[in-house]
Amino acid sequence: MSYIYNTPEDQQAMLEAIGCGSIEELFAAVPQSLRLQRPLQLPEAMGELQLTDHLAELAAQNRSPADTVCFLGAGSYDHFIPAVVDYVGSRGEFYTSYTPYQPEVSQGNLQAMFEYQTMVCELTAMDVSNQSLYDGGSATVEGVLMSLDVTRRRGRVLVAESVHPEFRQIVETYLAPLETEVVSIPCPSGVIDQRALADELSDDTACLLLQHPNFFGCLEEVHQIVEVVHAAGALIVSVVDPISLGLLERPGDYGADIVVGEGQSLGTPMQYGGPYLGLMACRDSFVRRLPGRIAGQTVDRRGNRCWVLTLQTREQHIRRDKATSNICSNQGLFALRASVYLAAMGPEGMRKVAELCLQKTAYARQQIIESDRLEVLFDRPVFKEFVIRDRENAVEELLADAERAGIFAGVPLGRWYPDLADCFLFAVTERRTRRQIDRFLQFVSEHTTSGVTHAK
Amino acid sequence: MRNKHATQLIFELSRAGRSAVSLPTADVPQQPVDQLIPERFLARTAPQLPEVSEPEIVRHYANLSTLNMSVDTHFYPLGSCTMKYNPKRNERLASIAGVVDVHPYQSESSLQGLLRIFFELQQMLEEISGLDAVSLQPAAGAHGELTALMVAAAYFREIGDNRTKVLSPDSAHGTNPASARMCGFDTVTVKSTSDGFVDRDDLISKLDESVAVLMITNPNTLGLFERGIAEIADEVHSRGGLIYLDGANMNAILGITRPGDFGADMMHFNPHKTFSGPHGGGGPGAGPIAVAEKLTPYLPVPRVARLETEEGYTYRLDWGQPRSIGRVRSFFGNCGVLVRAYCYLLTHGPDGLRSVSENAVLNANYLLSRVKHFLPVPQGDRCMHEFVASAAQLKSDTGISAMDMAKRLLDYGFHAPTVYFPLTVREAVMVEPTETESKEMLDKFAETLFRVTEEAADLLHDAPHTTLISRPDEVTAARKPKLRWQPSAED
Structure with missing residues (x-):
């Protein structure tokens, strides 16, 4: 066995010391009637060489942005990851350590987490950040749950339809066993319908969950929205794209109360959706309702500056059923990677990455506006993605053919928005080139739909 | 080896104008940002992220990493956490x-x-x-x-x-x-x-x-x-x-x-x-x-x-x-x-997995058989993959608590077991060796644990003595939470 030291001689010596005749005897507490009387039916063991070949063979059956031009986004993005991020993340002292419950031998992790919290606060203009949650979707629902606790309003939460559909599904799943109603706010023109919002706000509304830039890529009129929501005594839970904060007004500055988001863009590979990291930050006054681990600064018995896990009375291992959340693990390794990414970028790098996304997206959008077959659906300012409508209403075929031509051309929207079955979401990160964008448009102009009934 | 000069936060290393990345210029026609995004959406101030060079980043985090114990570097018998070896092929x-x-x-x-x-x-x-x-x-x-x-x-x-x-x-x-x-x-x-x-x-x-x-x-x-x-x-x-x-x-x-x-x-x-x-x-x-x-x-x-x-x-x-x-x-x-x-x-495979459990249970029982003579295990002579000893008697006899033992073990190069969990055992010391440790390591750990129980209580109350920091003030950390770095407070 690869990872077990014990030789038969070791085992014999250990059994003698225990005073036990056999390993089998050590399991005497497991009743025979409950024992598995056969070997597990699993594939036979593979050595490292076989396993490596096996995985290579499986990986070869996948395509990826390494061989296919990727315009897929919708919450997971093909951003560039500097080598220094991989270097730090692959140090065994970081990735093979546990949660820093023993601060004396965890100062590396604790200081890195304190720095991460500071960077997230800077990025979002909020007072406090935790050490990350599972992902953007679970951070979103934790933000919504927190708003119920903070406001002590349990009647309803409002959720904009322009929030990532999967995030909304998670909110619905979590709230299904509870008494709180989830009310959707329509977004017929790609952004929140403010009249509908005003109608649904009530004195038992805990929050409005919005995303900005939203799922369609559009910018929400956050100032007006914040004003009306706050006037009703409810909170703003804002889902952010951290890359956009190199350019856009930070959520704390426009009045968000709780900020959540998917941190994948900050140095985490796409790896089919996870592990990622959920960003979460809030106002000072809510800190004792914040879920997840938090690092705090203190001094040791000799007066040295140091860091510890703090405010643990919020957490399940102390408070059990009274905890703010059941969350136990965080995404420490990816929070670390996010810190390294943000440190490598600095304020100027963040601005440049955001601007590259913006300029390339604007170029692609302009080209599509000029194309015959495709049109841009919402006439709103966008950041790094936008909705494209196929006038021939053959999205599925178009995307499949594009893939055969070496392009992942977008995420079809019909699955979540039946009204948008002729649309797809198109994302352009700093990694995409003008040539790739032109290649997509060239493909579209040469593409002929066969055997499909034209809708209009 | 730890670098004694590396004590700063990354924000304290920051100098205006340093950067670790050089991004390309856009290969598409550029338009003024405020023509693409109306002014009301744009940030008026930038986030104050650190401005550091790539070598500084590498040195900063490489040095930080040396302040952690990890499975790659230490025996980590943290009960309930199964801190086994993490295979590099994976x-x-x-x-x-x-x-x-x-x-x-x-x-x-x-x-x-x-x-x-x-x-x-x-x-x-x-x-x-x-x-x-x-x-x-x-x-x-x-x-x-x-x-x-x-x-x-x-x-x-x-x-x-x-x-x-x-x-x-x-x-x-x-x-x-x-x-x-x-x-x-x-x-x-x-x-x-x-x-x-x-x-x-x-x-x-x-x-x-x-x-x-x-x-x-x-x-x-x-x-x-x-x-x-x-x-x-x-x-x-x-x-x-x-x-x-x-x-x-x-x-x-x-x-x-x-x-x-x-x-x-x-x-x-x-x-x-x-x-x-x-x-x-x-x-x-x-x-x-x-x-x-x-x-x-x-x-x-x-x-x-x-x-x-x-x-x-x-x-x-x-x-x-x-x-x-x-x-x-x-x-x-x-x-x-x-x-x-x-x-x-x-x-x-099927045999290997069974062997994992057999050896995890063997290692735990072996360690139990060595530890029980000086640290009682209230639930008996046999266990599965982990056991919970109690320092309650030791504490009333000598003043040495489970926490003292945990902290002192750090001095000897072992990560501490889980302490004070489960809540049903007083002064609980929960040990899970896993199958990926050798008999020699288990012997060394048992001997060290015994040695710790024989040491002077006063020495242990202040342990660890060899780590960079010792016994942080957690009460103040919770009463006056300082949860992010602030430039003004540091200058």
Whole structure:
């Protein structure tokens, strides 16, 4: 066995010391009637060489942005990851350590987490950040749950339809066993319908969950929205794209109360959706309702500056059923990677990455506006993605053919928005080139739909 | 080796104008930013991120890393956490192109290899659990608990059975009651007997038609196999309730016994424990759940399905579950962790997995046999993969507490065991050596632990003595929280 030291001689010596005749005897507490009387039916063991070949063979059956031009986004993005991020993340002292419950031998992790919290606060203009949650979707629902606790309003939460559909599904799943109603706010023109919002706000509304830039890529009129929501005594839970904060007004500055988001863009590979990291930050006054681990600064018995896990009375291992959340693990390794990414970028790098996304997206959008077959659906300012409508209403075929031509051309929207079955979401990160964008448009102009009934 | 000059925060290293990246200029015609985005949306101030060069970043984090203990560098007998060796092949294989770089919304046809991995992992976990269906979606053990309780709640709702309570033993992980409450259940604690098992009389007195689920950890957090588990399950089932198995301790029973065979209706795995996924300084983990057939329709979507065609197998995402609870996270799951688990399972095969549990239990019993002579183990002479000693007597005799021992062990180059958990043992010292340690290491640890019990209490109250910092003031940290760096406070 690869990872077990014990030789038969070791085992014999250990059994003698225990005073036990056999390993089998050590399991005497497991009743025979409950024992598995056969070997597990699993594939036979593979050595490292076989396993490596096996995985290579499986990986070869996948395509990826390494061989296919990727315009897929919708919450997971093909951003560039500097080598220094991989270097730090692959140090065994970081990735093979546990949660820093023993601060004396965890100062590396604790200081890195304190720095991460500071960077997230800077990025979002909020007072406090935790050490990350599972992902953007679970951070979103934790933000919504927190708003119920903070406001002590349990009647309803409002959720904009322009929030990532999967995030909304998670909110619905979590709230299904509870008494709180989830009310959707329509977004017929790609952004929140403010009249509908005003109608649904009530004195038992805990929050409005919005995303900005939203799922369609559009910018929400956050100032007006914040004003009306706050006037009703409810909170703003804002889902952010951290890359956009190199350019856009930070959520704390426009009045968000709780900020959540998917941190994948900050140095985490796409790896089919996870592990990622959920960003979460809030106002000072809510800190004792914040879920997840938090690092705090203190001094040791000799007066040295140091860091510890703090405010643990919020957490399940102390408070059990009274905890703010059941969350136990965080995404420490990816929070670390996010810190390294943000440190490598600095304020100027963040601005440049955001601007590259913006300029390339604007170029692609302009080209599509000029194309015959495709049109841009919402006439709103966008950041790094936008909705494209196929006038021939053959999205599925178009995307499949594009893939055969070496392009992942977008995420079809019909699955979540039946009204948008002729649309797809198109994302352009700093990694995409003008040539790739032109290649997509060239493909579209040469593409002929066969055997499909034209809708209009 | 630690660099004594490296004591600053990365913000304190920052100098205006330094940068670690050089980004290309745009290859598209550029327009003024405020023509693309109206002024009212733009930031007026930039986030004050550090401005540092690449060499500074590398040195900063490399030095920070030397301040951590880790499995790669130290014996880490942290009970309940299964800090086993993290195989390097798994790190490499989870990072290859076609695995690490795929987008979650790629078409199924472009992901056949990856979907096959997840389908086979589902099958393997079904077999190991003895249950009928697996969802790989939950992101962590606690997330798996919550998901399974939502599944249970949906099941009871659908059969029109209004059940409001979840029971869990007093020795359970804190996540159990916390998950139950998040799912809207009232939580009821079941007592343990003095020898560490579920108190059957107490359980039966609390079992009624309002109990939805009994959450149980088996082997339990004392490292004991709950001998009466089948009878306990019968009692719960006969009143219409379900059994949830907290799979934190699966490392003890792989191929020996299966939760589905001892009465569990649902469970979670901790691949970051049992199947060697690294802990990452706190995460990521993953929390796949397995359930019995009658609960399968309620599992989150999607799961991976396999179709047999003339050309062979094809794999697809199965969304067609109208009774599903929906989603508990975005995208498919913590795939990187799941791929590592797949590699671990293929590395071991059926015999290897059984050998993992045999050696984990052997190592724990061996260490127990050496430790019990100087540190009593209240629950007896035998254990599964871990045991819980008590420093209560030592403390009353000498003043040395479990915390003192934990801190002093750090001086001797061992990570501390888990202390003060489970709550049912006074001055608990919970030791889980795992199978990936040698007899020599276990001997050294036992000798060191003994030596610590012989040392002067005063020396131990101030321990550790050799680490960079010692006994941080946690009370002040919580009373006056300082949760981010502020330039003004530092200057």
